Each structure stands twice: as C-alpha cells, then as structure tokens.
C-alpha cells in the first residue's frame with residue numbers, strides 16, 4: 164500500500180495540524196471543510212503554525228512555501244476521489260461523523276482507507292455507516308498535532324490487519340510514534356488524561372484550591388508542561404466533555420461524569436481557547452499560572468497524582484493497554500517528562 168495523496172475533513176486547529184503533518188512529510192494533501200469561511204480559517208491555522216516554525220528557525224520560508232504548495236483546499240468531497248487515505252477531524256458528533264463517512268464511502272476510490280481522528284466516539288459505530296468497514300480505522304493525533312509525536316491507530320473488530328499495519332507504518336514514516344489500540348472508550352491516553360483533568364475540575368468546584376493553585380501545582384511539582392485547567396482549555400471543553408461522557412457510559416462511575424464547571428462554562432459559550440475563554444480568558448497572552456500557596460500546591464499535587472497513578476494501574480490491570488504504551492502515550496502525546504509507571508517508581512505520597 165502506498166500513500167501519496169491524503170485527504171483531511173475538518174480544518175479546525177486539529178484538522179489543520181494534521182494537514183501540516185502530512186504536507187511537511189512531503190505528501191500531497193487535500194483539506195476540505197463545510198464552508199468557504201471554514202476553509203479560510205483552516206488556511207489561516209496552517210499559515211500561523213508555519214510562520215511560528217519559520218520565526219523559530221525550525222524551517223525556512225522556502226520550506227514553508229513548499230509545504231503550503233502541497234495543500235489543495237476546498238469545500239467539495241469529490242476532491243477526495245483519488246485519495247489513498249482520508250482522515251476525518253470533524254466535531255465529536257456521531258451523526259455528523261457517520262454522515263461524513265457515508266459520503267466519503269461514496270466518493271473515495273474503492274481501495275481508499277478512511278480514518279477518524281475521533282477523541283471519544285466508537286470507531287466501530289462510525290465504520291458502520293460505510294460499505295467498507297474493513298478499511299476504516301481510527302488515527303488519533305494529539306494537540307498540537309505538529310508537536311506531539313504520539314498517534315493512536317485504532318482498530319475495530321472489522322478493520323483488516325493489513326490496513327491497520329499500513330496506517331501504523333504511515334504514521335511512523337511521517338515522524339510519529341504510533342501505538343495500535345482496540346476500540347475502547349477513551350482509547351489509551353484520553354481515558355487516563357481526561358479522568359485526571361476531570362478530577363482537577365472537581366477540586367476547583369469543591370473549593371479545595373483556586374485554578375492558579377491547581378495548575379501551578381502540576382506544572383511546578385509534577386513538571387507537567389501545562390496545568391490541568393489550562394490543558395482543558397487547549398483541548399476544548401466540549402471535546403473534553405464528550406470524552407468524559409464516553410468514559411462514564413462505560414464505567415458508570417459518578418467520578419467520571421463531567422464536573423459541573425465544565426458543563427456550566429460550555430453552557431455560557433466558553434469552550435476554551437477556541438472561543439477565547441474557558442477556565443481562563445485568552446483575549447490577552449496567557450501566562451503560566453502562579454500561586455504562592457506552597458502547602459496547598461503540595462496537597463493538590465499529591466491528591467491528583469495519587470488518583471492519576473491509580474487509574475494508570477487499573478488500566479494496565481484490566482488489559483486496557485501495556486505499561487509501555489501508557490507511558491509512551493503520556494510522554495509523546497501530552498509532553499509529560501515521564502510516564503505514570505516511571506513516576507510510580509519514585510512517587511511517595
């Protein structure tokens with residue numbers, strides 16, 4: 164199987180990031196969104212990311228122009244006809260994704276592979292809307308897609324082993340570190356990550372600590388690149404809630420139900436960075452949160468870390484994923500300095 168032409172549906176930050184990853188790797192990319200304005204936003208997202216890379220001297224302006232020239236944009240799914248692979252990065256709405264896959268099934272050449280970048284939905288349910296479920300997989304990138312190296316390749320009961328192997332190899336060939344995973348709620352990283360992030364919101368809701376104390380505790384003591392509330396804003400509160408609904412539907416554990424400020428903020432239109440506000444306001448440059456309450460930071464870190472390590476252990480014990488895949492996922496998907504099983508070797512509460 165060779166991959167020369169890749170399609171991407173949905174050009175938000177994640178979709179545009181996926182366009183960038185493939186175009187940087189030298190592949191021809193077709194980016195499609197539902198409207199001209201969404202396409203313009205996708206172009207802008209790619210340009211901003213490439214400008215950042217040029218200003219940091221990661222690539223030259225000539226290389227940035229070459230990358231951009233590999234991308235064709237449009238609103239018409241027919242553009243995907245000759246694609247070897249199409250990756251869907253639309254909002255987390257099952258009906259919408261099924262509609263997209265049914266349309267992709269109609270227009271993409273018969274041997275083309277269809278992949279969903281879903282964070283939370285059942286790839287099996289998405290594949291059911293096509294007549295080629297054996298050629299449907301999940302290809303789950305992490306935010307920001309050009310930065311995070313981890314990719315989950317999700318196989319369903321119907322996915323053909325050769326297709327899963329080919330997509331895994333493709334991920335490797337574009338510089339990512341893939342892990343294959345079954346179609347389980349939250350896959351590997353989101354199951355652990357969102358359970359931890361939701362726990363942090365509960366501490367905030369219960370008045371245990373301020374948002375700054377919670378975030379600075381995990382940045383400063385755990386050395387995580389971002390605090391949990393800032394990270395929720397980056398992921399998007401709506402996407403985060405969808406992942407939690409999926410996890411909760413599986414576990415029925417009240418602690419996995421979305422914590423109340425998540426739903427309140429969304430109801431007020433605050434979905435995180437993409438709407439300009441979430442737990443924080445992004446109308447000005449966001450600075451790393453600080454707090455002088457050292458004792459409380461220690462307490463918050465202990466509480467969150469203990470529960471996070473417990474979830475990781477449970478995931479491994481129940482056969483969700485291997486210790487090494489969980490460690491790799493958290494390091495290469497979320498930029499953590501070490502994986503939970505590495506942390507366990509020295510964490511003392």
Ligand code: CAA
Pocket residue numbers: 212215216219221281282283304305306307309310311353356388389394398402496497498
């Ligand atoms: N696009 C492209 N590149 C970006 C970027 C973006 N949006 N944001 C940052 N970068 C690059 C920068 O260019 C820089 O690259 P170099 O080191 O090569 O120069 C690097 O990332 C670091 O950037 P900064 O110095 O500006 O900022 P930082 O050090 O604070 O890092 C961060 C920013 C990469 C976002 C870091 O804070 C991080 O890794 N945070 C954790 C993010 C995370 O957990 N993501 C996974 C969320 S879960 C998910 O996405 C899946 C899901 O389904 C919900």
